[in-house]
Amino acid sequence: MKTVAVLGGGIAGLAASYYLCRSPQVTKVILLESSSRVGGWLSSTRRPDGAVFEHGPRGIRPAGAVGRNTLNMVDDLGLQDEIVPVSYSHVASKNRYLYVNKKLHKMPSGIRGLLQTVPPFSRPLLFNLVKEILVKKGQEDDETIHSFFCRRLGKEFADIAVDSLCRGVFAGDCRKLSVRSCFPLLYNAEQRRGSVLLGMMLGSGTAPPVVPPGPLALRSVKESWAQWSLRRGVESLPESIAELLQRSGKVELHTDAPAANMTSLSDHIISALPAKALSSVLPSSCLPLTQRLMEIETVTVAVVNLEYEGSVLPVEGFGHLLPSSEDQAVLGVVYDSVAFPQHNRPTGETTRLTVMMGGAWFHRAGGSLGAVTQGDLLSRATEAVRDHLDVTAAPIWSHVEIQKDCIPQYYEGHAQRVESMRNFIKKENLPLSLIGSSYDGVSVNDVIFSGRTAAEELLGAQV
Ligand SMILES: Cc1cc2nc3c(=O)[nH]c(=O)nc-3n(C[C@H](O)[C@H](O)[C@H](O)COP(=O)(O)OP(=O)(O)OC[C@H]3O[C@@H](n4cnc5c(N)ncnc54)[C@H](O)[C@@H]3O)c2cc1C
Numbered sequence: 001m002k003t004v005a006v007l008g009g010g011i012a013g014l015a016a017s018y019y020l021c022r023s024p025q026v027t028k029v030i031l032l033e034s035s036s037r038v039g040g041w042l043s044s045t046r047r048p049d050g051a052v053f054e055h056g057p058r059g060i061r062p063a064g065a066v067g068r069n070t071l072n073m074v075d076d077l078g079l080q081d082e083i084v085p086v087s088y089s090h091v092a093s094k095n096r097y098l099y100v101n102k103k104l105h106k107m108p109s110g111i112r113g114l115l116q117t118v119p120p121f122s123r124p125l126l127f128n129l130v131k132e133i134l135v136k137k138g139q140e141d142d143e144t145i146h147s148f149f150c151r152r153l154g155k156e157f158a159d160i161a162v163d164s165l166c167r168g169v170f171a172g173d174c175r176k177l178s179v180r181s182c183f184p185l186l187y188n189a190e191q192r193r194g195s196v197l198l199g200m201m202l203g204s205g206t207a208p209p210v211v212p213p214g215p216l217a218l219r220s221v222k223e224s225w226a227q228w229s230l231r232r233g234v235e236s237l238p239e240s241i242a243e244l245l246q247r248s249g250k251v252e253l254h255t256d257a258p259a260a261n262m263t264s265l266s267d268h269i270i271s272a273l274p275a276k277a278l279s280s281v282l283p284s285s286c287l288p289l290t291q292r293l294m295e296i297e298t299v300t301v302a303v304v305n306l307e308y309e310g311s312v313l314p315v316e317g318f319g320h321l322l323p324s325s326e327d328q329a330v331l332g333v334v335y336d337s338v339a340f341p342q343h344n345r346p347t348g349e350t351t352r353l354t355v356m357m358g359g360a361w362f363h364r365a366g367g368s369l370g371a372v373t374q375g376d377l378l379s380r381a382t383e384a385v386r387d388h389l390d391v392t393a394a395p396i397w398s399h400v401e402i403q404k405d406c407i408p409q410y411y412e413g414h415a416q417r418v419e420s421m422r423n424f425i426k427k428e429n430l431p432l433s434l435i436g437s438s439y440d441g442v443s444v445n446d447v448i449f450s451g452r453t454a455a456e457e458l459l460g461a462q463v
């Protein structure tokens with residue numbers, strides 16, 4: 001019988017507590033969260049008139065083992081009727097845009113999109129894809145994402161498409177991020193099949209974890225969901241887990257309770273803290289681990305939610321991204337009301353947009369956002385909407401959040417760094433597991449799955 005301390009009440013720490021709670025081997029879970037609420041970056045504003053605005057993640061993917069795993073948890077939490085799905089045939093799944101050379105360009109999709117020259121690219125992408133099969137396998141253990149794609153699909157594709165994609169997922173710089181840690185499927189495809197294209201067609205040869213689909217996951221396949229949210233916003237997910245934990249009678253959930261230095265409250269500690277926060281509470285005997293944790297950098301993203309009266313967008317889709325060569329400060333704009341009209345106020349048409357700014361470029365000179373106020377960020381966001389989307393009206397509602405250090409950056413060598421930390425923990429027999437977005441993936445699905453993996457490894461059984 002075990003007592004386990006879980007540090008950090010973001011979605012990873014809550015998920016770990018949820019899985020621990022399901023096991024008869026665990027008698028008590030003590031969850032320590034430094035802020036006054038649980039959920040971490042999952043944060044939704046619910047306005048009294050019914051409109052919902054997301055300040056962190058807004059769409060969760062159902063695909064793959066980690067996607068199924070989250071949907072199984074949603075089933076168990078009884079949130080089925082709260083789900084708001086977006087299917088692959090929806091315009092928000094089909095249309096994504098790039099803002100390049102001061103114009104919006106629809107990202108090429110389908111066979112026609114690959115066969116034709118589609119601006120801003122100067123030749124058909126099929127050309128690069130066919131050549132990709134012939135490119136030699138890389139020799140390094142790891143490589144930056146930009147260098148990997150430059151080698152395999154050409155500099156233009158890397159400079160525009162890959163640069164933008166990395167800003168739209170990691171708010172990061174593809175010239176520093178690791179391909180092995182950020183896109184393990186693509187890295188493994190090259191390693192195992194010698195080509196990304198062949199790996200995509202034949203499978204990369206690495207077996208995914210086995211997660212049998214529950215009712216919601218089966219529904220997601222039948223209805224062809226590309227992503228989903230919840231009627232009252234994604235924050236309902238941590239709220240529901242916290243309620244279930246409280247009801248279980250096994251979990252002591254403490255908010256306003258920063259994890260101080262490691263104490264022997266428990267038989268085991270699961271850290272769901274950001275890497276740097278964990279490093280500051282470890283004892284001095286863990287110096288090699290502390291040093292490695294400190295090396296995991298994070299970036300800050302300014303998230304500006306805007307609401308406009310009426311239907312103001314010139315295009316329909318998920319949103320648009322900007323490569324760093326176009327504008328360092330503005331990463332992209334999400335057209336929230338297209339994917340999730342259910343989050344609009346119920347009466348009177350509105351357009352809801354989210355402008356994301358900063359990331360790896362937050363503190364850089366030139367386009368620096370380092371010393372800006374919330375008012376400056378709001379002006380910058382409305383200017384971006386005016387310039388990119390020709391929306392000249394003033395927003396009727398806005399909200400600015402500076403999400404400090406919100407996305408860890410898996411720089412080149414990240415996988416080896418994480419492996420050496422886990423080796424140290426094993427060698428020193430420390431009763432400690434590392435979960436959350438600092439290590440094995442930043443998506444909501446990834447960090448929930450990291451909580452499940454840690455619980456199973458600790459208990460030596462499926463949970
Ligand atoms: C703007 C934005 C958009 C995103 N969009 C998406 C998306 O569309 N889809 C998707 O899948 N993912 C998205 N993500 C990523 C995803 O939301 C995060 O990676 C994930 O929520 C991280 O969860 P976590 O529990 O690992 O970390 P966190 O949410 O950072 O949780 C860590 C917790 O630890 C607490 N803590 C810190 N120090 C201490 C201490 N000393 N003691 C106790 N507690 C402490 C913190 O307060 C926090 O609650 C987005 C993230 C951001 C910021």
Ligand SMILES: C=Cc1c2[nH]c(c1C)Cc1[nH]c(c(CCC(=O)O)c1C)Cc1[nH]c(c(C)c1CCC(=O)O)Cc1[nH]c(c(C)c1C=C)C2
Pocket residue numbers: 061096097165167168169170171301318319320321331332333334356442443444
């Ligand atoms: C402009 C900045 C950002 C936007 N979203 C995020 C940032 C930093 C954060 C984010 N977006 C996604 C994830 C999870 C990845 C996963 O593995 O599920 C995170 C952490 C999802 C996502 N968003 C875009 C893509 C291509 C993905 C990957 C999954 C998918 O294909 O759906 C593109 C995208 N993100 C943003 C915009 C404006 C945009 C494209 C138009 C906002």
